[in-house]
Amino acid sequence: MSMMRRLNEPSRRPNETPDISYSSASDVPEPAPPVQAQQAAAAYAGTVNKIIMPPKLANLRKQLRARVLRTPDEADTWHRGEADKEALIAERLRQIIEKLASEKPEFRLNQAEMTLLREAILDDVLGFGAIQPLVADRTVSEIMVNGPQHIWKEQKGLITESEYTYDDEDHILWTAQRIIRPMGRQLNREHPMVDARLPDGSRVHIVTLPSALNGTTITIRKFPEKRLTVEDLINFGSFTRETAEFLKACVVSRMNVVVSGGTGSGKTTLLNVLSGYIPDEERIITIEDSAELQLNQRHVVRLETAPPVPGGDGKTGALTVRDLVRGSLRMRPERIIIGECRGGEALDMLSAMNTGHDGSMTTVHANNPRDSVARLETLVLMSGMDLPLITVRKQIVSAIDLIVQIARLRDGSRKITQVSEIQGMEGENVILQDIFIYRLPGSNSSSPASVGGGKLESTGFRPKFIEKLEENGFRLSGRIFGAGQSTFVKSSL
Ligand SMILES: Nc1ncnc2c1ncn2[C@@H]1O[C@H](COP(=O)(O)OP(=O)(O)OP(=O)(O)O)[C@@H](O)[C@H]1O
Ligand SMILES: [Mg+2]
Incomplete structure (x- = not known):
């Protein structure tokens, strides 16, 4: 039976x-x-x-x-x-x-x-009710409950439907309440959507009726036991050793770097890896919506946004990323790492970068480097400051040195697809120059490939800031910048 x-x-x-x-x-x-x-x-x-x-x-x-x-x-x-x-x-x-x-x-x-x-x-x-086996399974990185009968999971980069089901809507709500109750949060008609972090660091998003039409929807991004390291990412074929060497030189030499990518493309993981290159003696302040970065340096201050106190006016007790970025400037930061720029904090970050806080890093949600500049413009305009677009653009160009684009390809692999320098402006246009680009064998396309089987190649262009890297002792040879000379790394994940 x-x-x-x-x-x-x-x-x-x-x-x-x-x-x-x-x-x-x-x-x-x-x-x-x-x-x-x-x-x-x-x-x-x-x-x-x-x-x-x-x-x-x-x-x-x-x-x-x-x-x-x-x-x-x-x-x-x-x-x-x-x-x-x-x-x-x-x-x-x-x-x-x-x-x-x-x-x-x-x-x-x-x-x-x-x-x-x-x-x-x-x-x-x-x-966690029906999804308990997925929560316990270390190989599962993400769990998506789209209503009682449809539970999806991500495993080794691939998203598939799982065999588990909740009995009914009540059953999902039972789990949802169990997740949020210990955090002093509420899920009800007044609070139909909750973002929270589990004690183990996993990120949870819950949205319920009437907005969630399939039934209460729970999305859990599990906290990796150990963040992937640079060696892991090189072994997976996400980028080459040469690119890693270049990125290390940029971080140590205090370039301001933006990691750009779509949802779940690996931005936070890459930011974590890049932050790992910051020398141990520098004072680092990390600011995140939900703390995910795991830095090994000793001089780190970790800040996380605070939700408003329950039962208040919806503002009391709350601290946003923007509040924390502003506050952090009074904490003698040598490096400010902002988990993700999603709002007006972009303006404060650019101001910080333009006023001597070099070597700062963040991520933005965008599909290519050019879009990420446009995204930053939009975010700055959202800050409420009435600035002309051209002023904002100039600020971005003078603040940010490098954009690293990461993408999740159709085969589930995550790859750096472009490493682009912001070189300056020509009239009102931003000049971006790709230093590395992910291409299929034999392709000379100026846009990166979107399927597996390619490699991250140098374009032959050296960044304009190379002198700064050299001042910091990085003599990056033609081996790194010479076109087509980067080592091919097997595409596995
Ligand atoms: N280069 C990679 N190779 C394989 N898996 C990766 C890679 N980078 C990240 N992952 C895995 O992909 C998942 C998403 O990664 P991450 O949280 O870094 O993405 P994100 O872009 O920050 O997502 P979000 O948009 O939700 O913030 C995690 O489970 C992570 O372990
Ligand atoms: Mg992230």
Whole structure:
């Protein structure tokens, strides 16, 4: 008897009896196949066999998950895997079931059902409900719940649909509340969207009804146990050793660098790697919306935005990236690293870069270096200062030396596709010069390739700021800038 349903089968409405086992209490249930066996059978010919909780057990799970707790928040700081807590909850569940079964025969469960229910309730009460196995799986980097029946995951750069399902909207909300309650946050009609960070550093975004039309949507970017290193990225083929050498020279020589890329393209990871080149004795201030950077230097001040205090006017207690950037200028920073420029802080960052805080870095969301200049212009104009566009453009050109473009290609690999110098202005136009560009073999195109199998080549142009690199002891030879001489690195990830 299968406990799974195929994705392409008609979806069931909440009160319909699905075409799976245990459809009524009078069935004589067969033992359930082990959960791992269900998972192993799940991926089939491009479709996904969904693991769906038998309705009898789903119903019990729904009724009992609150009843195994003394208070709704009793288990907020307990975790899956804590043996004493698991034993405590399992024992309470056993007692409740025993009592129910003595009153009503339909509550009698066989051993397999009891095991399935216990694990499910432990996942709900101590973990993340249906997505607990994905949360526990270290190879999964992102989890996207698009409503009860559709849960997606990213693994090794590839996004696929997973076999797990929530029982219903209530079930997702249970997990959502469990995530945000310990942080003193609320998810309800007044606060239908929450951005938060889990204690382990993972980033969570939750949006619920009425805006989330598929049902409550949870997106978790898991905090990597260890940020990828420069060696990892070179081995993955994200860039070449020559490019790494060049970028190191730029960072040490205090060039102002912007990492540009789309969502999930690897901007933060690259910013982390570049920040790793900052010499140990320099005072670094990092400013992030949710702290993701992991710097190993000793003289680091980490700042993170603060949400407003609950129940206030929506402003009290809040600190934005912009507030923190302004504040940081009074903290004797030698380097300011802003996790992402998304608003008016762009203006403050440019001012800082133009007033002696060289060697600062940030990321922006843009699809190519030219767009990232345009994006910065827009962000500065959003700052509320009434500045003429040309003034803003001049500020950008004088502040930023280098734009490093990263992209997630269709094969799931992440690559630096362009390293471009901002050289200056010609009339009202910004002059950008590619130093490295990602091309397919044999291509001479001036735009980077968007598929795997290419390599990051030097264009043959040396940056205008090369003298500054030389002053800092970096004698980068023709080996790095000579066109076509960069080593080909196998494209693996
Ligand atoms: N060069 C790379 N090769 C393989 N995986 C990578 C690479 N860079 C980043 N990743 C992985 O991709 C995921 C997204 O990376 P990251 O958080 O750096 O992206 P991002 O562009 O900052 O995303 P967002 O737009 O959401 O801020 C992470 O799981 C990370 O480990
Ligand atoms: Mg990021």
